[in-house]
Amino acid sequence: MPLRNLTLNERNKLINNVQIDKFKTKDAEVKFKVSRWTVSRCLNNSQEIDEAVQNGLGKRKRFERRPEVLDHDERVKKWILSCQDKGLPLSATLIIEYAKEEAENMDRDDLKCSWSWFSRFKERINLKLGRTNGEKKSVNLKIVEYWKTNVIPRIMIDWQSEFIYNCDETALFWRQIPVKTYFISKLDHSGTKIFHERISILFCVNRNGDKLPPLVINKAKKPQCFYANCLDNLFIQFSHQTNAWMNKELFVEWLTTFHNSLAVEGKKILLILDNFRGHRIVESDFPLITFKFLPSGTTSLTQPLDAGIIRSFKSKYLSLFVRKIISEINSTKHITEIVGAFNLLDALNWLDTAWKSVSSETIVNCWTHFGYKVDSQPIYDDDDGTNNLSHLLNNLTIETQPKHICWCVVNILDGFTVGYTFIRFFK
Structure with a gap:
């Protein structure tokens, strides 16, 4: 019977079979195709194997026990963690160069920190490649703590949930296909044209989970795909600006419409928003709206729309966009032709469906996640x-x-x- 070299995951499973499931040694030998000496070694090193699996090294087939290698790995790992705390994005080249410097400092001339070394080093410390998300590293946590412990409780005491609103803008590249792709090794995986058309969207929600129609800002006032009354059945407002960005004039126009609706309903509300310069308006022009500006640079931890509401919307929009591609990908058309045939009106229909499908529960949970709780109490001196x-x-x-x-x-x-x-x- 040909014997196998087990991974750490398989060794851990073997140990569980023997110790928990009460397998006999002979049964373990047959199941995992190993010798009785291998079973014995696994049982003797069970604690070490379990720790390695817990640290994400389960796919490796052997331990790294050389102290000089472990010491060098630990130094590089400590530096990587330090860079993460400081918000420094790390590339493979940057890590390799630092590893070379550490090897020189340790007088390790035999340690060549090459790309092959980096490949094995990634496995040893469970290093992953991914994108950085959000702006948390640049946030002053003391300001955030003050906002959550002093300002939010006062807001929740002074205002009922249905009268507390938050608004924010986001950009949407409405027909951009993913840049990264999975592909079969050694086969051609050339890219295709990337579409960069962008619109800006202003969202507004309240603490009760109610949604206002989003304001969509496009470059053109009337795109060619539009026809008479084509937006009448959509839960959106449409406007235009040269660069498709929010500015003071558009914000005042949106506020005026919102203020007029409040006057009809006889309501007065609190509007929480960030310090974007387009939001700096004459507050006295809108007596039914009390403006509460978030501390600068803290929106990633204090603005409910950034807690997952906008992310939920974009996820649902992307799902609709991808489904449309899947429905047409079986034709003889190239992906560029398929995506190129989509127009802004298609995007607005997906946008409308996606925003309507963001649940009130999701919105309320995002408010709660950032500390806007009904039972909040202010902390007094x-x-x-x-x-x-x-x-x-x-x-x-x-x-x-x-x-x-x-x-x-x-x-x-x-x-x-x-x-x-x-x-x-x-x-």
């Missing part, structure tokens, strides 16, 4: 007297005699009002 006053008011003794109702309202700190109702009945 110990010396402001608020906690003591609240305690005294809560423990007042109330006489129960009919005739008179007295309201006592106590103003506390900057604009906060704590109201207590005292019912006193007189004979």
Whole structure:
């Protein structure tokens, strides 16, 4: 029987079969096609094998036990973790060059940090390649903490959920196919034309999970694919700007429409938004809207739309876009012809469907994830007297005699009002 060289995952499975499933040594030999000495070695090294599998090294077939190699790996790994904390993107070339410097510092002339070394090093420390996401590394966490512990609770006390709104813009390359692809090794995998058409979209949602029609900003006022009343059945607003970007004029126009709808409904709302210069408007022009600007550079941790709402929309849009491609890919047309035939009106229909399919539950969860909770309570300083006053008011003794109702309202700190109702009945 030809014997096999087991991976660490297979060795871990063998150990579980013997120790947990009570396999006999002979049964393990037959199942994994190994000798009894291999079974014995696996059992003796069970703890080391388990740790290696937990660290993501399960696909390797042997341990690296040379101390000089492990020491060099540990130094390079420590540097990589340091770069991650500082937000520095790392390429293979950058890691290899640093590894060479470390080898020189250790007087390791025999260690040639080549691309082959890098390939084995990746396996040893479970190093992966991927894109960096978001802007968290550049956020001042102290400002975020202050916003979540002091500002958000006050917002949640002063405003009901249905009157708390958040708006933000995002870009959408509405017919861009993925750049990365899976391919069969050693076969041609040349790329194709990349479409760069972009639109900007302004989304607005409230804490209750309600959605406003998104404002779509295109370069052209009336694209060729448009026809009379073609947007009437879509849950969107359409506008145009030379570069398809949001600016102050478009924002004021959108706010005016929103403000007029609030006047009809007799509502006053709080609008949370970022410090983008296009948002800097004359606030007194919109008396039914109270503007609350987020701290600069913190939107990735404080803006609900950035907590996953926009991501959910784009995921659903991409799904519709890809389904359309799949439905036509079996024809004789090339992918460039298929995608090139899509027009902006198609994209707006997918956009409309995708935005409608973003659930209220998703929106509410994103608000909650960033700390906008209904039961939030502000954190007061110990010396402001608020906690003591609240305690005294809560423990007042109330006489129960009919005739008179007295309201006592106590103003506390900057604009906060704590109201207590005292019912006193007189004979």
